[in-house]
Amino acid sequence: MHSPVDKPALSPSRLAIHAVLLIAVVLYLVPLVVMLLTSFKTPEDISTGNLLSWPTAITAIGWVKAWGTVSGYFWNSILITVPAVLISTTIGALNGYVLSMWRFRGSQLFFGLLLFGCFLPFQTVLLPASFTLGKLGLASTTTGLVLVHVVYGLAFTTLFFRNFYVSIPDALVKAARLDGAGFFTIFRRIILPMSTPIIMVCLIWQFTQIWNDFLFGVVFSSGDSQPITVALNNLVNTSTGAKEYNVDMAAAMIAGLPTLLVYVVAGKYFVRGLTAGAVKG
Amino acid sequence: MATLELRNVNKTYGAGLPDTLKDIQLSIKDGEFLILVGPSGCGKSTLMNCIAGLEQITGGAILIDQQDVSGMSPKDRDIAMVFQSYALYPTMTVRENIEFGLKIRKMPQAAIDEEVARVAKLLQIEHLLARKPAQLSGGQQQRVAMGRALARRPKIYLFDEPLSNLDAKLRVEMRTEMKLMHQRLKTTTVYVTHDQIEAMTLGDKVAVMKDGIIQQFGTPQQIYNDPANQFVASFIGSPPMNFVPARLVAQGGQLHAVLDSGQARCELPLPGADLGLEGREIVLGIRPEQIALGAEGGNGGPSIRAQVQVTEPTGPDMLVFVTLNQTKVCCRLAPDVACQVGDTLALQFDPARVLLFDAQSGERLQATRIANTVKDNMAALGGR
Numbered sequence: 320m321h322s323p324v325d326k327p328a329l330s331p332s333r334l335a336i337h338a339v340l341l342i343a344v345v346l347y348l349v350p351l352v353v354m355l356l357t358s359f360k361t362p363e364d365i366s367t368g369n370l371l372s373w374p375t376a377i378t379a380i381g382w383v384k385a386w387g388t389v390s391g392y393f394w395n396s397i398l399i400t401v402p403a404v405l406i407s408t409t410i411g412a413l414n415g416y417v418l419s420m421w422r423f424r425g426s427q428l429f430f431g432l433l434l435f436g437c438f439l440p441f442q443t444v445l446l447p448a449s450f451t452l453g454k455l456g457l458a459s460t461t462t463g464l465v466l467v468h469v470v471y472g473l474a475f476t477t478l479f480f481r482n483f484y485v486s487i488p489d490a491l492v493k494a495a496r497l498d499g500a501g502f503f504t505i506f507r508r509i510i511l512p513m514s515t516p517i518i519m520v521c522l523i524w525q526f527t528q529i530w531n532d533f534l535f536g537v538v539f540s541s542g543d544s545q546p547i548t549v550a551l552n553n554l555v556n557t558s559t560g561a562k563e564y565n566v567d568m569a570a571a572m573i574a575g576l577p578t579l580l581v582y583v584v585a586g587k588y589f590v591r592g593l594t595a596g597a598v599k600g
Numbered sequence: 601m602a603t604l605e606l607r608n609v610n611k612t613y614g615a616g617l618p619d620t621l622k623d624i625q626l627s628i629k630d631g632e633f634l635i636l637v638g639p640s641g642c643g644k645s646t647l648m649n650c651i652a653g654l655e656q657i658t659g660g661a662i663l664i665d666q667q668d669v670s671g672m673s674p675k676d677r678d679i680a681m682v683f684q685s686y687a688l689y690p691t692m693t694v695r696e697n698i699e700f701g702l703k704i705r706k707m708p709q710a711a712i713d714e715e716v717a718r719v720a721k722l723l724q725i726e727h728l729l730a731r732k733p734a735q736l737s738g739g740q741q742q743r744v745a746m747g748r749a750l751a752r753r754p755k756i757y758l759f760d761e762p763l764s765n766l767d768a769k770l771r772v773e774m775r776t777e778m779k780l781m782h783q784r785l786k787t788t789t790v791y792v793t794h795d796q797i798e799a800m801t802l803g804d805k806v807a808v809m810k811d812g813i814i815q816q817f818g819t820p821q822q823i824y825n826d827p828a829n830q831f832v833a834s835f836i837g838s839p840p841m842n843f844v845p846a847r848l849v850a851q852g853g854q855l856h857a858v859l860d861s862g863q864a865r866c867e868l869p870l871p872g873a874d875l876g877l878e879g880r881e882i883v884l885g886i887r888p889e890q891i892a893l894g895a896e897g898g899n900g901g902p903s904i905r906a907q908v909q910v911t912e913p914t915g916p917d918m919l920v921f922v923t924l925n926q927t928k929v930c931c932r933l934a935p936d937v938a939c940q941v942g943d944t945l946a947l948q949f950d951p952a953r954v955l956l957f958d959a960q961s962g963e964r965l966q967a968t969r970i971a972n973t974v975k976d977n978m979a980a981l982g983g984r
Contacts, residue, residue, distance in 0.1 A: 490686075491689065493652075493681070496675065500700075512691035512692075
């Protein structure tokens with residue numbers, strides 16, 4: 320490797336690269352800064368100052384009020400997201416295991432059809448899904464919403480696990496079968512312990528998708544069972560009284576924090592998982 | 601400890617597709633070492649998977665100890681297998697890898713510990729037991745893979761090209777070790793390889809396969825001395841057998857093959873060949889080591905003068921290439937033979953050991969005669 324000393328620290332091309340990167344960083348960060356600043360301002364401060372001005376007095380009043388309004392829906396979101404993520408990841412792992420290592424007649428076709436699910440826009444499944452939920456007696460329940468998320472997410476989770484498992488040599492399964500292990504023993508003792516990177520990818524992906532979902536939430540839930548994204552929308556769109564931008568911004572931050580947290584904690588696995596298979600362990 | 605018998609085993613991956621295995625028929629005795637050898641795609645690995653039960657056969661029967669196991673699942677056949685890629689469980693330590701099969705079979709922990717200790721000692725991997733497979737070298741991984749197979753004390757071992765991922769030096773070492781191991785344990789073994797030296801050195805019996813068909817099944821000596829056809833003859837032996845196209849002429853009540861080196865002609869007498877073959881285009885099969893230097897008109901055998909085209913000193917041998925009937929012919933001579941490119945040598949053949957193949961089909965044309973000759977030779981060797 321060349322040491323940085325070999326090259327002039329500030330060549331014109333390098334300056335240009337840094338300038339472009341800086342602009343990109345500003346573009347991405349300004350909205351966040353505006354949100355954070357506004358959420359800590361008083362309503363008077365907001366109406367007198369401009370968007371980027373520093374708060375005259377930092378106050379958590381917006382956060383307190385926002386939490387008071389959306390906390391119930393925050394828990395709703397957790398009650399929807401956690402089971403939906405866990406169930407869709409578990410079934411996706413089993414699907415991927417079968418489709419890559421226990422192929423059956425027509426399994427390729429099955430996988431191909433399943434892949435279609437990845438290309439289906441949310442809107443196209445709204446009517447059939449609500450029909451099905453109605454028939455099952457699950458309309459406007461948290462269970463129903465979890466079911467919709469699980470079914471919709473299966474296409475993605477299956478794809479993730481199947482593609483990961485395809486790179487694992489068949490001989491491992493054969494060896495385990497000769498050792499006397501059955502379908503589930505092989506999965507639990509041999510395949511799952513190797514799957515950490517792809518499990519992380521799947522968890523992050525599904526968590527982000529389901530937590531951030533608005534459309535399914537607004538259609539398949541009502542009143543007290545709504546997720547936080549819907550509650551946030553309702554809060555921001557109220558036309559009665561004065562606009563409380565500090566509360567809106569704080570509520571939006573609260574809604575966005577869990578996904579941010581998941582990325583910070585498990586983000587390194589995400590990159591690692593997406594490149595897994597390129598290097599065999 | 602078991603016998604293994606394959607009766608008319610067939611395997612096809614669907615109607616209309618060509619058969620992967622066709623009427624495979626062979627049997628080995630308790631404790632024998634069977635080699636399945638052939639070029640890639642010949643079906644040898646498929647056959648091994650069928651014996652293991654990892655793939656279902658579509659016809660015939662597989663018998664272990666006279667018991668039909670064709671319908672049994674792999675775990676009930678009591679077979680252990682070593683894979684080409686070793687297939688060690690990457691998240692388990694060496695100890696856990698060896699234990700896995702025993703734990704699944706619910707062996708008590710004390711017995712498992714004893715068994716792991718025995719196998720580790722046998723393979724000298726005691727110091728590696730706590731490591732993960734990724735922390736081992738190729739040779740060590742290979743030992744662990746063998747250890748996993750040995751620990752179960754199965755009826756039959758299957759080895760699927762176990763040495764092909766090792767470097768050349770280690771491969772030769774492990775080959776000897778493998779033979780030593782088999783001599784000590786005397787467990788019935790089936791070993792797949794595409795390496796003809798492994799086939800010759802390790803096997804009690806060798807089955808040479810091509811296109812899903814067993815071309816020949818016999819001892820290494822039978823395969824080497826008495827190949828059933830040109831394919832077997834070309835596959836076994838290094839450097840490979842020379843195949844010289846020739847015409848047969850009758851002379852004095854005996855068939856002769858006409859050889860032409862460009863400088864001289866020679867009529868090689870073929871004592872046992874059927875006179876009905878006169879005028880036929882045939883292929884002579886001559887092993888490089890069966891060509892000797894001889895003075896013209898010297899001690900008995902017919903000889904021919906030929907010009908040296910290329911020399912390859914290998915150390916133990918001097919390989920000399922000449923042209924006979926427009927075909928390059930390799931001669932394996934003593935390393936101290938002083939010859940230069942362009943020199944003319946007198947080469948001598950043993951007519952009794954020259955093989956005849958049909959030019960079209962590649963089938964042997966005088967199978968029995970050679971078999972007898974070899975038997976005579978063996979008897980002579982034994983009597984010495």
